[in-house]
Amino acid sequence: MKQTVFVYNTLTRTKxxxxxxxAPYVGMYVCGPTVYSDAHLGNARTYISFDLIFRYLTHLGxxxxxxxxxxxxxxxxxxxxxxxxxxxKKAKLAQLEPMEIxxxxxxGFHDVMREFNVxxxxxxxTATGHIIEQxxxxxxxxxxxxxxxxxxxxxxxxxxxxxxxxxxxLSGRHLEDLLNNTRTLGGQDEKHGKLDFALWIKAKPEHLMxxxxxxxxxxxxxxxxxxxxxxKYLGEQFDIHGGGIDLIPTHxxxxxxxxxxxxxxxxxxxxxxxxxxTVNGQKMSKSLxxxxxxxxxxxxxxxxxxxxxxxxxxxxxxxxxHYRSTLDxxxxxxxxxxxxxxxxxxxxxxxxxxxxSSQSEVEIxxxxxxxxxxxxxxxxxxxxxxxxxEASRIINSVHDGKLKIDATNLELLKTLMQTFVTDVLxxxxxxxxxxxxPKVIDFIVxxxxxxxxxxxxxxxxxxxxxxQKVGFxxxxxxxxxxxxxx
Amino acid sequence: MKQTVFVYNTLTRTKxxxxxxxAPYVGMYVCGPTVYSDAHLGNARTYISFDLIFRYLTHLGxxxxxxxxxxxxxxxxxxxxxxxxxxxKKAKLAQLEPMEIxxxxxxGFHDVMREFNVxxxxxxxTATGHIIEQxxxxxxxxxxxxxxxxxxxxxxxxxxxxxxxxxxxLSGRHLEDLLNNTRTLGGQDEKHGKLDFALWIKAKPEHLMxxxxxxxxxxxxxxxxxxxxxxKYLGEQFDIHGGGIDLIPTHxxxxxxxxxxxxxxxxxxxxxxxxxxTVNGQKMSKSLxxxxxxxxxxxxxxxxxxxxxxxxxxxxxxxxxHYRSTLDxxxxxxxxxxxxxxxxxxxxxxxxxxxxSSQSEVEIxxxxxxxxxxxxxxxxxxxxxxxxxEASRIINSVHDGKLKIDATNLELLKTLMQTFVTDVLxxxxxxxxxxxxPKVIDFIVxxxxxxxxxxxxxxxxxxxxxxQKVGFxxxxxxxxxxxxxx
Numbered sequence: 020m021k022q023t024v025f026v027y028n029t030l031t032r033t034k035x036x037x038x039x040x041x042a043p044y045v046g047m048y049v050c051g052p053t054v055y056s057d058a059h060l061g062n063a064r065t066y067i068s069f070d071l072i073f074r075y076l077t078h079l080g081x082x083x084x085x086x087x088x089x090x091x092x093x094x095x096x097x098x099x100x101x102x103x104x105x106x107x108k109k110a111k112l113a114q115l116e117p118m119e120i121x122x123x124x125x126x127g128f129h130d131v132m133r134e135f136n137v138x139x140x141x142x143x144x145t146a147t148g149h150i151i152e153q154x155x156x157x158x159x160x161x162x163x164x165x166x167x168x169x170x171x172x173x174x175x176x177x178x179x180x181x182x183x184x185x186x187x188x189l190s191g192r193h194l195e196d197l198l199n200n201t202r203t204l205g206g207q208d209e210k211h212g213k214l215d216f217a218l219w220i221k222a223k224p225e226h227l228m229x230x231x232x233x234x235x236x237x238x239x240x241x242x243x244x245x246x247x248x249x250x251k252y253l254g255e256q257f258d259i260h261g262g263g264i265d266l267i268p269t270h271x272x273x274x275x276x277x278x279x280x281x282x283x284x285x286x287x288x289x290x291x292x293x294x295x296x297t298v299n300g301q302k303m304s305k306s307l308x309x310x311x312x313x314x315x316x317x318x319x320x321x322x323x324x325x326x327x328x329x330x331x332x333x334x335x336x337x338x339x340x341h342y343r344s345t346l347d348x349x350x351x352x353x354x355x356x357x358x359x360x361x362x363x364x365x366x367x368x369x370x371x372x373x374x375x376s377s378q379s380e381v382e383i384x385x386x387x388x389x390x391x392x393x394x395x396x397x398x399x400x401x402x403x404x405x406x407x408x409e410a411s412r413i414i415n416s417v418h419d420g421k422l423k424i425d426a427t428n429l430e431l432l433k434t435l436m437q438t439f440v441t442d443v444l445x446x447x448x449x450x451x452x453x454x455x456x457p458k459v460i461d462f463i464v465x466x467x468x469x470x471x472x473x474x475x476x477x478x479x480x481x482x483x484x485x486x487q488k489v490g491f492x493x494x495x496x497x498x499x500x501x502x503x504x505x
Numbered sequence: 506m507k508q509t510v511f512v513y514n515t516l517t518r519t520k521x522x523x524x525x526x527x528a529p530y531v532g533m534y535v536c537g538p539t540v541y542s543d544a545h546l547g548n549a550r551t552y553i554s555f556d557l558i559f560r561y562l563t564h565l566g567x568x569x570x571x572x573x574x575x576x577x578x579x580x581x582x583x584x585x586x587x588x589x590x591x592x593x594k595k596a597k598l599a600q601l602e603p604m605e606i607x608x609x610x611x612x613g614f615h616d617v618m619r620e621f622n623v624x625x626x627x628x629x630x631t632a633t634g635h636i637i638e639q640x641x642x643x644x645x646x647x648x649x650x651x652x653x654x655x656x657x658x659x660x661x662x663x664x665x666x667x668x669x670x671x672x673x674x675l676s677g678r679h680l681e682d683l684l685n686n687t688r689t690l691g692g693q694d695e696k697h698g699k700l701d702f703a704l705w706i707k708a709k710p711e712h713l714m715x716x717x718x719x720x721x722x723x724x725x726x727x728x729x730x731x732x733x734x735x736x737k738y739l740g741e742q743f744d745i746h747g748g749g750i751d752l753i754p755t756h757x758x759x760x761x762x763x764x765x766x767x768x769x770x771x772x773x774x775x776x777x778x779x780x781x782x783t784v785n786g787q788k789m790s791k792s793l794x795x796x797x798x799x800x801x802x803x804x805x806x807x808x809x810x811x812x813x814x815x816x817x818x819x820x821x822x823x824x825x826x827h828y829r830s831t832l833d834x835x836x837x838x839x840x841x842x843x844x845x846x847x848x849x850x851x852x853x854x855x856x857x858x859x860x861x862s863s864q865s866e867v868e869i870x871x872x873x874x875x876x877x878x879x880x881x882x883x884x885x886x887x888x889x890x891x892x893x894x895e896a897s898r899i900i901n902s903v904h905d906g907k908l909k910i911d912a913t914n915l916e917l918l919k920t921l922m923q924t925f926v927t928d929v930l931x932x933x934x935x936x937x938x939x940x941x942x943p944k945v946i947d948f949i950v951x952x953x954x955x956x957x958x959x960x961x962x963x964x965x966x967x968x969x970x971x972x973q974k975v976g977f978x979x980x981x982x983x984x985x986x987x988x989x990x991x
Contacts, residue, residue, distance in 0.1 A: 084602065116570065116738060118628045126625050129615070139612050142604045148634035151716050230637050252602060369987070419982065456942050458975040463949060466968070482952070489944040496905065501855070 022079055026259075027343060027397050029267065029290040030189060034397055039258050040288060045076055045083045046257030048249040048287070050266055051143070053090040054124035057312050058131045060348075061296040061303060065263045067334055068293045068342035068398075070137040072259075074443050075394050086252045087140035088245060089128075091121040092147045092228055092238055117228050118147075131313045134330040136445045142252050146244040150230045153239040153247045156281055157218045157232075165280035169209040171221035171235030175276065177214040184279050186214075189290060190268045216273055218243055242273040249286055250278070260287030264294050293342045298323070299349050325350040328357060331449050335360040338400040338444055359408070364448055366411035367436055369418045379425035381413055383432050390439050403439060410435055460491060464500050467493075508565055510881050512745075513829060515675060515753065515776040520883055525744045526774060531562055531569045532743030534735040534773070536752060537629070539576040540610035543798050544617045546834075547782040547789060551749045553820055554779045554828035554884075556623040558745075560929050561880050572738045573626035574731060575614075577607040578633045578714055578724055603714050604633075617799045620816040622931045628738050632730040636716045639725040639733045642767055643704045643718075651766035655695040657707035657721030661762065663700040670765050672700075675776060676754045702759055704729055728759040735772055736764070746773030750780050779828045784809070785835050811836040814843060817935050821846040824886040824930055845894070850934055852897035853922055855904045865911035867899055869918045876925050889925060896921055946977060950986050953979075 024037040039045045049069045052062055066087070073085050132139070146153075157173050160166040165180050166173050177186055181194045194214075201213040221235035222228075229236050249257065255278075262271060271290070278286040295302070298309040311321040319327030328336075336356035340346040386406060393402035410432065416422035417429075424432070440446050463482060470478040483493050486502070493502050510523040525531045535555045538548055552573070559571050618625075632639075643659050646652040651666050652659050663672055667680045680700075687699040707721035708714075715722050735743065741764075748757060757776070764772040781788070784795040797807040805813030814822075822842035826832040872892060879888035896918065902908035903915075910918070926932050949968060956964040969979050972988070979988050 084605070116628065118630065118738060119570070122625065122628050139608065142602065142608050144604065145631075145634060148631060150637055155717070231641070252604065372987075455976055456945065459942065459945055459949070459972075459977075462971045462975055463945070466952075466971070485948045485952070486945075489948055490941055491945070501858075 022391055022395050024076075024079070024395050025397055026289050026291060028288075029292050030285070030287075032191065035289070037258075037289065039081065040256060043080060043082050045081045045259065046253035047073065047076075047083055047085045047259040047261065048245070048253055048257065049085070049087045049140070049260075050245055050262035050270065051087040051089050052124075052128050054121050054128060056124060058124075058128045060311065060313055060316065061263065063131060063135060063313055063333075064296050064337050064342075064346060065261075065293045066132060066137050067135055067337050069261050069291075070135075070445060071338065071342075071400060071443065072261075072291070072398055073138060073140075074445055075398060078438065078442055084142070084253065085140040086142045086144065086249065088248050089121075089125060089143060089145045090241070090244065091118075091125070091145045092150075092244070115227075121147075134313070134317070135334050136331070136447060138445070144248045144252065146239070146248075147228070149244060149247050149251065150239065152251055153243045154219070154232050156243060156247050156250075156277065157234075157239075159281045160218065160277065163280055165276075166218055167211065168234055171237065172209060172217060173219040173234055174210050174215045175218055175273070175280070176211060177216070177276065178212045180276055180280060184276070186272065186276055188285070189272050189275055192268070216240060216242060218277075242270055242277060245270070245274050246277040246281070246286070250282070253286075255282045255286070256284050257287055259289045259291055261291040261293070264292040267292060294345050297345055297347045300347055303348075323350075325354075328353050329449050331446055332357045332360050335363075335404075335444075335446060339404055341397075341399055341401055343397070359404075360446070363404075363407060363411055363440065364446070366414040367440055368448070369414055370433060370436055373414065373417050373424070373429060375426040375429045376423040377425065378423060379428045380423045381428060383410075383413075383428045383435060386410060386413075387431060387435050390435060394443065400444065403444070407436075407439060407444075460486070460502055464493065464502060468500060508877050508881050510562075510565070511883055512775050512777060513883050514774075515778050516771070516773075518677065521775070523744075523775065525567065526742060529566060529568050531567045531745065532739035533559065533562075533569055533571045533745040533747065534731070534739055534743065535571070535573045535626075535746075536731055536748035536756065537573040537575050538610075538614050540607050540614060542610060544610075544614045546797065546799055546802065547749065549617060549621060549799055549819075550782050550823050550832060551747075551779045552618060552623050553621055553823050555747050555777075556621075556931060557824065557828075557886060557929065558747075558777070558884055559624060559626075560931055561884060564924065564928055570628070570739065571626040572628045572630065572735065574734050575607075575611060575629060575631045576727070576730065577604075577611070577631045578636075578730070601713075607633075620799070620803070621820050622817070622933060624931070630734045630738065632725070632734075633714070635730060635733050635737065636725065638737055639729045640705070640718050642729060642733050642736075642763065643720075643725075645767045646704065646763065649766055651762075652704055653697065654720055657723065658695060658703060659705040659720055660696050660701045661704055661759070661766070662697060663702070663762070664698045666762050666766060670762070672758065672762055674771070675758050675761055678754070702726060702728060704763075728756055728763060731756070731760050732763040732767070732772070736768070739772075741768045741772070742770050743773055745775045745777055747777040747779070750778040753778060780831050783831055783833045786833055789834075811840075814839050815935050817932055818843045818846050821849075821890075821930075821932060825890055827883075827885055827887055829883070845890075846932070849890075849893060849897055849926065850932070852900040853926055854934070856900055856919060856922055859900065859903050859910070859915060861912040861915045862909040863911065864909060865914045866909045867903075867914060869896075869899075869914045869921060872896060872899075873917060873921050876921060880929065886930065889930070893922075893925060893930075946972070946988055950979065950988060954986060 025034045026037050027034050047069070049066070051066075052058060069085075069087075073083055076083050157166065160175065161168070161173065166175050178194070180186060186194055187197065198213055204210055204213055217240035219232055219234055219237055219239055221237045226238070229238050249260070260271070260274075275285055278284065297303060301307055301309055303310050309323060311323065313330075313333075315321040316324065316333060317327055317330060319325070332353070336353060337346060339356060339359070386409060390403055390406045393399045393406060396402070413422065413424070413432065417424050463486065467479050467482040470476075470482070486493060491502050493500050511520045512523050513520050533555070535552070537552075538544060555571075555573075559569055562569050643652065646661065647654070647659065652661050664680070666672060672680050673683065684699055690696055690699055703726035705718060705720055705723055705725055707723045712724070715724050735746070746757070761771055764770065783789060787793055787795055789796050795809060797809065799816075799819075801807040802810065802819060803813055803816060805811070818839070822839060823832060825842060825845070872895060876889055876892045879885045879892060882888070899908065899910070899918065903910050949972065953965050953968040956962075956968070972979060977988050979986050
């Protein structure tokens with residue numbers, strides 16, 4: 020690769036040169052959504068951040084296999100009383116079927132990702148699709164002595180694991196501190212140690228999602244699926260493991276422990292974590308009343324929003340912050356991003372019409388180099404966007420006749436914008452909403468009616484014929500003029 | 506339900522009154538696509554047909570759980586030589602991963618379904634997500650004596666099954682005829698009988714998709730997944746099982762046998778099959794060179810197409826034939842459907858602007874009844890569309906001042922069009938392509954330039970201000986006038 024990328028590795032708490040285990044192949048696993056509710060805006064930020072990383076590494080020539088899972092096995096329980104015959108007779112169709120919920124929210128999640136122009140991952144495996152693989156991992160951990168069974172459930176033995184490994188390697192916390200900060204086990208608890216976590220859980224009769232296993236009819240613990248799926252599709256060790264920063268202390272810590280217990284190594288060489296989204300300086304949460312959904316943000320249909328913002332505006336807003344910084348949402352910040360995004364895209368639109376001069380008053384290569392340098396420095400998109408504003412300034416100056424550019428530099432400028440705006444940042448001009456076209460046509464039809472009233476039939480006919488050419492037919496009747504698409 | 510629906514049942518070869526097993530709940534299972542290649546236009550016809558059935562039953566008030574699976578476990582094999590260490594070291598990332606192919610074509614399939622405005626099913630389970638359930642079925646069939654194991658593979662014993670059941674119940678063919686028309690088993694064949702089929706297949710070392718089972722590391726036979734998934738989500742017996750007519754003799758016949766062997770009953774009360782799509786009178790096939798993909802049909806990018814047709818035009822074209830008739834594709838037929846679809850949608854657009862009179866020269870209720878009667882008769886969409894053209898004729902006559910309608914009948918007409926065009930047929934006005942708006946704006950900008958040239962500054966300013974109001978800003982410079990969205 021011509022570019023040398025540095026990434027901040029949570030595991031070592033330093034920026035390191037990115038050297039894949041087996042270049043040009045790159046394996047990347049990112050913890051995906053739990054599809055029991057609407058897609059969360061904070062999650063959207065995480066997936067937009069990893070979309071940038073996926074796009075940039077792909078642009079550099081790496082062959083990236085990007086695995087982002089869907090968590091569809093959880094703790095959902097039905098209140099249906101299976102003991103009663105009348106109910107269980109109807110049960111299959113009448114009761115809540117978890118997979119209907121999974122389908123609804125998976126579709127919703129994919130819709131939001133498409134609106135944000137987030138590329139689909141290479142593989143999108145589901146937890147329920149990998150129960151066998153999870154059971155196999157539990158068997159290995161039992162065989163290796165890192166897990167124990169109690170009453171049909173299986174738990175991971177954290178203290179035993181820590182005696183030969185470092186359980187807190189990812190979070191940087193010591194086991195003693197963790198133990199001191201965890202509540203004491205109750206007398207009825209099946210766990211041996213306070214930090215132990217479930218690998219397999221025996222299902223209560225009312226639990227709907229359950230599968231046979233050597234220990235019980237039950238379901239896997241939440242942390243297990245990612246170990247099983249990353250191993251299946253990326254191998255014992257791969258390059259990048261990512262997710263939200265909130266996953267470090269428990270989910271990712273337990274994932275590392277599980278993989279170590281099975282295969283004796285940390286699954287990923289580089290651990291990358293995205294920071295949180297806040298709203299007016301506060302954590303976004305339903306209880307604080309400052310939470311909203313992506314589609315509310317698009318439509319403006321929420322009291323804390325002054326208006327709606329397009330998906331590309333929101334994507335641009337998110338990329339204007341570095342993925343490791345907290346990102347604070349406010350109406351003012353969104354307004355500013357909306358202006359900035361329009362400025363950038365307007366310049367991009369002008370680019371095609373620019374005329375090259377025989378000489379150049381500007382050199383694009385240094386700017387192009389700076390764009391690469393920005394992303395090579397731990398995918399620093401805000402710095403990149405600042406460079407793209409400089410490129411926009413150049414485009415506007417050339418367009419206004421204030422600056423000369425030669426053909427070579429103009430080509431380079433086009434390459435720069437195509438590469439970084441379209442391919443890497445994943446920004447695009449948005450479909451003009453279908454509301455606008457009818458308004459524009461109505462405006463022209465009115466203009467024509469005025470011309471007719473003024474007996475200016477030349478103009479009136481010119482408008483009718485011109486609209487016909489671009490695909491719209493006018494029809495005059497006593498009620499006025501109607502139009503339709505040809 | 507106020508409406509009585511009759512459906513043609515492949516099982517009984519008659520039209521029967523549709524009486525769900527447990528109204529208002531309706532369970533419907535349709536065999537979905539195999540996601541190892543691009544979505545096929547014939548499949549699209551099947552899913553559009555069942556979308557009509559799903560939409561109509563839902564409109565009538567039934568609570569339909571619609572399960573449409575994705576076949577993602579198949580017979581794909583890799584050529585990679587696992588015996589060589591150098592290759593297997595790289596294998597996880599460098600080799601073809603079947604699930605990457607699954608992801609690519611699942612996404613493509615969903616894209617095509619969205620373009621056709623086909624509603625997502627309630628549950629979309631995958632074969633790989635139900636390996637455990639399939640293994641459980643094989644165990645039951647072995648226990649019940651309808652299956653046997655040979656060298657780690659398990660086969661279904663068709664002749665034994667037929668001694669107590671009717672194997673040809675769905676196809677209407679006798680076992681003797683089937684046996685006479687099947688090739689003799691080779692000496693190396695593991696099967697006991699000529700019609701026996703695999704339930705579980707021991708994987709060769711080079712097979713990539715395989716799972717542990719009590720018999721071998723292997724993979725399920727193709728017919729098994731539908732038995733397992735329909736049982737899991739709809740129960741031992743449900744209302745409707747559907748698919749393409751080509752599935753009757755093998756896939757559906759074997760599915761019925763599997764379910765009977767496990768649970769002693771046919772899984773579905775009504776079996777519904779959609780007919781084939783032909784091209785200029787011939788079967789669509791790659792070898793005949795008359796095959797094209799949905800996106801080629803949309804773009805016109807195939808030599809046998811005169812031009813492209815929009816997804817809604819294609820949907821309309823397909824619904825103009827009854828689902829049990831063959832549907833012949835030709836450029837002429839598509840042209841005719843395109844005109845018909847525009848005529849229908851133009852009338853629908855006029856509907857909102859119609860004025861009610863104090864009296865009515867037309868009664869809508871009989872027409873509304875005929876719409877229901879059309880669909881109640883085995884979902885006869887071509888008859889329904891003929892009724893909708895009659896509704897369009899009424900709308901046009903009222904719009905042209907040739908027919909009077911009162912407020913009550915106008916309301917009923919609106920209900921009729923909303924119900925049958927939008928809700929049941931799933932047709933909609935298509936997004937105007939983004940190509941058109943720039944052409945229209947360019948046309949107005951030219952009109953303004955001419956006005957300026959003629960020193961008609963009043964008109965020039967009026968156009969500038971009018972466009973500003975509908976969201977477009979003009980910018981004059983020495984090169985001419987540019988515009989952008991505000």
